Every structure is written in C-alpha cells, then in structure tokens.
Amino acid sequence: MTESTDIELLGYMAGESSSSARAEMARRLETEPGLKRRLEELERLAQTLRCISHPRFALGFVERVGARTWELADTAQLTRGPHFEEGFVDRVMHRLEPELKAEPVPTLRLEPDSSAALGWAFRRLAPLATAAVIALAVFNMQGAREAQTALEAILGLEPVTLETTYTIPTLPEPSGPGGS
Amino acid sequence: MTPAPLDTSADDRALVDAARSGDSAAFRTIVARYELAVAAVVIGMLGPGDEADDVGQEVFIRFYRALDSYRGEASLKTYLSRIAMNLSLNAIKRRRRLRDRFVRRNELIAADEPATEDASMDAETNERIQAVRSAVSRLGEKHRPVVVLRMIEGYSTRETAEILEIPEGTVMSRLARGMAELRDPLQPYA
Numbered sequence: 142m143t144e145s146t147d148i149e150l151l152g153y154m155a156g157e158s159s160s161s162a163r164a165e166m167a168r169r170l171e172t173e174p175g176l177k178r179r180l181e182e183l184e185r186l187a188q189t190l191r192c193i194s195h196p197r198f199a200l201g202f203v204e205r206v207g208a209r210t211w212e213l214a215d216t217a218q219l220t221r222g223p224h225f226e227e228g229f230v231d232r233v234m235h236r237l238e239p240e241l242k243a244e245p246v247p248t249l250r251l252e253p254d255s256s257a258a259l260g261w262a263f264r265r266l267a268p269l270a271t272a273a274v275i276a277l278a279v280f281n282m283q284g285a286r287e288a289q290t291a292l293e294a295i296l297g298l299e300p301v302t303l304e305t306t307y308t309i310p311t312l313p314e315p316s317g318p319g320g321s
Numbered sequence: 322m323t324p325a326p327l328d329t330s331a332d333d334r335a336l337v338d339a340a341r342s343g344d345s346a347a348f349r350t351i352v353a354r355y356e357l358a359v360a361a362v363v364i365g366m367l368g369p370g371d372e373a374d375d376v377g378q379e380v381f382i383r384f385y386r387a388l389d390s391y392r393g394e395a396s397l398k399t400y401l402s403r404i405a406m407n408l409s410l411n412a413i414k415r416r417r418r419l420r421d422r423f424v425r426r427n428e429l430i431a432a433d434e435p436a437t438e439d440a441s442m443d444a445e446t447n448e449r450i451q452a453v454r455s456a457v458s459r460l461g462e463k464h465r466p467v468v469v470l471r472m473i474e475g476y477s478t479r480e481t482a483e484i485l486e487i488p489e490g491t492v493m494s495r496l497a498r499g500m501a502e503l504r505d506p507l508q509p510y511a
Binding site: 144147148151152155157182183185186187188189190191192193194195196197198199202203205206207209210211 | 345348349352353356357360361364365369373374377378381382385446449450453454457468472473474475477478493494496497498500501503504507510511
C-alpha cells in the first residue's frame with residue numbers, strides 16, 4: 142500500500158473525508174480485498190494505541206501548580222514596591238472634579254526654557270561667527286608668505302623650520318651716551 | 322472520555338481576565354479545567370512520571386507568567402496544548418542530550434521508555450501498555466506529536482494542525498508515516 146492510500150484510509154476511518162470520497166472508498170473496499178485488509182490493520186493498530194489514551198497526572202496536580210503560581214503571585218506582589226490602594230486614579234480625579242468643571246483659567250505666556258533659548262541664540266549667532274572666520278582666513282591668506290603651508294597661512298602662523306627653531310633671536314644693540 | 326472541543330468560550334476569556342487581575346480562584350479553575358488536556362499531550366509525549374508532572378506544572382506556570390500576552394486568538398485549550406507540546410519536545414531533547422553524554426545506548430533506550438506499571442491491571446494489559454509506550458517513544462520528533470494527538474487522543478486533523486501549527490496535509494502525511502513505523506513493533510499486540 143502506498144502512503145497516499147494510507148492517508149485516504151486514515152481520513153476514511155476518522156470520518157473526515159468528503160461524502161463523495163467516502164462513497165468511492167466504500168465501493169473500492171468491496172472490490173479490493175488488499176485495501177480492506179489494510180483498513181482493518183490500521184483500525185486494529187489505532188485500537189491498540191488507544192490503550193494509553195487520556196492519561197492523568199498524579200492526584201493533587203492542581204494544588205501543585207497552585208503552590209507554584211501563588212508563590213509567583215506573592216513574589217510579584219513583593220517586588221511591586223510601595224503602591225497606593227486600588228482606585229488611586231479615581232480618587233485623584235474625584236478631588237480634581239470641581240477644578241476640571243470650572244472655567245478655564247487664562248494662562249500666562251511662559252518664557253522658553255534655557256535649552257530652547259540657547260538653541261535660538263546659536264541659530265542666530267552661528268552664521269555671523271562663520272562669516273567672521275572666513276573673513277579672517279581670507280585676510281591671512283592675502284598676507285601669506287611662500288614658506289608657509291596652507292594651514293599656517295589660514296591660521297596666520299609663522300612658518301616653523303629647523304633653522305628658526307634653533308636660532309637665538311638677536312637683541313637690539315643698546316644705545317646710549319657712551320656708545321660709539 | 323474524549324478531549325473537550327476546541328472552541329473558545331466566553332467563560333474562558335472571563336476566567337483569563339479575572340486571573341490577570343490577580344484572582345487566584347479563576348486561575349485554579351483554568352488549571353482544573355485543562356489539566357486533562359495538558360496531561361494528554363505531556364504524558365502522551367513523555368510517558369507518565371515525575372518529569373511529565375513537572376513539565377505539566379511548567380505549562381501552567383508559563384501560561385500564568387504570560388497571561389498578559391494571551392490575546393485569545395487561539396482557544397485556551399489549543400494555546401495550552403501548544404505550550405505543552407513545545408515543552409514536551411524540549412524535554413525530549415534534554416533527555417537525548419543527557420543520554421548522549423552519560424548513558425550507554427542500551428541503557429538509554431530504557432531511560433527513554435517509561436516503565437511505570439499499573440498494579441491494578443493484569444500482566445497482559447500492562448505488557449501491551451508498555452509496548453505501546455515504548456513504540457511511541459521511539460517515533461521521531463515529527464511523527465510522535467501527530468500520532469499522540471490525532472491517533473491516541475482523538476483530536477481531529479484540523480485540531481492537530483492548529484496545535485502543531487502545521488498544514489492539515491502535513492498532519493496526514495506524518496500520521497501515515499508514523500503509523501507505518503508502528504506497524505511492526507505493535508503487530509503482536511494489534
């Protein structure tokens with residue numbers, strides 16, 4: 142017997158096949174002894190398997206689960222931390238009721254908070270500061286010397302070489318009445 | 322006794338809502354109502370014993386912790402059966418890892434097969450039950466859940482598909498293969 146035949150027979154046994162498939166199977170069972178033997182074999186096997194059906198846990202299962210879950214519930218209660226009695230929100234809302242029903246009070250225009258104020262100032266000052274930096278850089282570039290790198294020129298730095306590093310700057314000669 | 326139908330009742334929703342708000346009696350009712358459904362999956366998959374009992378408890382503990390995330394899209398029975406199946410499959414994987422590490426193969430097979438005998442039954446019935454449990458415990462992870470739900474516990478193909486979150490066609494093909502695997506070992510008892 143093929144697997145597909147077994148599938149058909151198992152569906153037939155459970156009464157899950159359509160009425161037309163059922164009628165067709167009944168007709169085949171009458172004419173095919175091999176098919177009938179296979180059905181009987183499957184039915185006997187199913188009957189044997191059912192000897193272990195509907196097992197039960199040992200007595201007191203509900204209590205054992207209960208003991209473990211109530212333990213959990215107690216832990217949850219303990220770890221919940223301090224809390225008001227049930228209905229706290231309702232009590233607050235009840236006390237607020239007269240105020241909520243009253244005419245709305247005109248509100249004052251509040252100053253923006255400090256971070257908003259800083260943001261506002263930055264947005265206005267940033268373009269000016271950028272323009273000043275560019276103007277300085279252009280000014281420095283105009284007076285650049287050949288020995289300077291681009292970065293030194295932009296930042297207006299003196300060129301640094303080995304020679305300038307080790308050269309002691311010459312001091313001006315003292316001039317006075319005794320001088321020659 | 323057949324499993325209760327998988328319909329989502331308004332009563333279940335009310336119980337879940339009450340349990341969410343801390344009503345322990347409501348949660349106790351849920352446990353009592355679905356104990357058998359969870360036992361069917363867990364004991365069907367693992368066999369009877371302390372491990373199955375522990376996994377069964379864990380199913381309800383997980384559900385309790387996740388009460389807020391249960392939105393009622395699946396019926397409570399389907400939802401709990403799904404948790405039970407996932408935890409049972411995890412337990413089987415744990416067993417297998419343990420077996421692979423510490424137990425020799427012949428000892429391992431014995432460890433995977435529940436050997437609890439019921440003193441109230443005759444020897445022949447006990448032998449049949451042990452043989453069925455042994456054969457079912459040897460089925461692969463894909464075939465075992467389908468055989469347990471669809472063939473042993475009598476869930477419909479649609480319900481089995483819903484619990485396992487697979488198409489109905491897949492349920493039937495896995496069932497056919499599982500039954501084919503069980504044919505030889507259970508031949509003397511059928």
